[in-house]
Amino acid sequence: MVNARLSAIGMSVPEKVIPNSYFESLIDTTEEWILSRTGIKTRYHAAPDEFTSDLCVRAVQDLVVQFPEVSLEDVDMILVATTSPDQPMPSMACRVQHRLSLSHAGALDIYAACAGFSYGIVMAKGLIAGGVHKKILVIGAETLSKVTDFTDRTSCMLFGDGAGAVLIEADKTGNIGGCITGASGEGGPDLYISGFAESIDGQPLKMNRCIVQNGRKVFKWAVTKVAEQMPLLAAANGITLADIDWFVPHSANLRIIEALSNETGVPMEKVLESIVDFGNTSSASIPIALYNGIKSGKVKRGDKIMIFGFGGGLAYAGTVITW
Numbered sequence: 001m002v003n004a005r006l007s008a009i010g011m012s013v014p015e016k017v018i019p020n021s022y023f024e025s026l027i028d029t030t031e032e033w034i035l036s037r038t039g040i041k042t043r044y045h046a047a048p049d050e051f052t053s054d055l056c057v058r059a060v061q062d063l064v065v066q067f068p069e070v071s072l073e074d075v076d077m078i079l080v081a082t083t084s085p086d087q088p089m090p091s092m093a094c095r096v097q098h099r100l101s102l103s104h105a106g107a108l109d110i111y112a113a114c115a116g117f118s119y120g121i122v123m124a125k126g127l128i129a130g131g132v133h134k135k136i137l138v139i140g141a142e143t144l145s146k147v148t149d150f151t152d153r154t155s156c157m158l159f160g161d162g163a164g165a166v167l168i169e170a171d172k173t174g175n176i177g178g179c180i181t182g183a184s185g186e187g188g189p190d191l192y193i194s195g196f197a198e199s200i201d202g203q204p205l206k207m208n209r210c211i212v213q214n215g216r217k218v219f220k221w222a223v224t225k226v227a228e229q230m231p232l233l234a235a236a237n238g239i240t241l242a243d244i245d246w247f248v249p250h251s252a253n254l255r256i257i258e259a260l261s262n263e264t265g266v267p268m269e270k271v272l273e274s275i276v277d278f279g280n281t282s283s284a285s286i287p288i289a290l291y292n293g294i295k296s297g298k299v300k301r302g303d304k305i306m307i308f309g310f311g312g313g314l315a316y317a318g319t320v321i322t323w
Ligand code: COA
Pocket: 027, 028, 029, 030, 033, 034, 037, 038, 114, 153, 154, 155, 157, 213, 214, 215, 216, 218, 219, 252, 253, 280, 310, 311, 312
């Protein structure tokens, strides 16, 4: 049987750091409120001429620098998870395929918001186990600052820009375990970016092409749903939550992560997050947190890492990786 191994990781963020004080002149808020309600200290915003595909390319370039033993020459599929592409068409995966001259690779974007990277890992594992592909780049990348409503005091301070990329290869033993996917589609109107339709399920949408959310409802759903699914994901891997060395949830809000820790008993010391320094980078938040956990030396070879993405859709996906 062919298995899938996550073998390398890279990341990128724009240059411009945005501190909480930036929002004090934009909306009615304070640095302290943002820190205490979200845990965020800084986030990065892309330059006007910098887009999601640029961050994707730089994350893959970083992956090769960090893991010089891997080769991208025979990459045969590129999956990009994003909810803030440069444009709806061509896909970000096609842009990456072209810009990195990965001429033998298929290319596909995944549209699952903050769960997108985790869905990408699940899809890559399935494609490799099914013998369809052998070497897949999975990238989570966002320039959410381009779809943020900077007049909305309940959301504009949350979001940041960034990208994370991993390489997944066919391998005898593999290191990607059992997976879980799901959705609560009825929660669509609770977190959206409007497009052509003016309503979802009869509920009128704010037509400003920016992220709109019911923060309290999303918060509650995330804590309830993820806490319910985590033990099931552990069981799908033949372990319990006590066997997990690292938990890497989507970094939406530090308070959500703390609530998950409380609900499930997975201590905060075992959490890898990217919310404090990078804000909510949606599909990029998990690979950025994982990257920094590995780079800092916290994550050791053989450690069991549970990743769990959740967000707009409302959708979720997770797996356990043995690094
Ligand atoms: N600065 C200062 N005060 C603010 C504020 C801001 N930026 N935004 C809201 N407030 C005020 C409100 O007016 C309200 O005041 P009141 O009590 O006098 O009425 C109070 O803070 C509480 O508002 P509420 O909306 O209930 O805040 P909250 O504690 O739920 O925090 C979020 C708001 C958005 C930080 C929080 O709900 C959240 O993070 N939700 C999840 C969002 C998310 O993760 N989305 C992406 C998922 S992938």
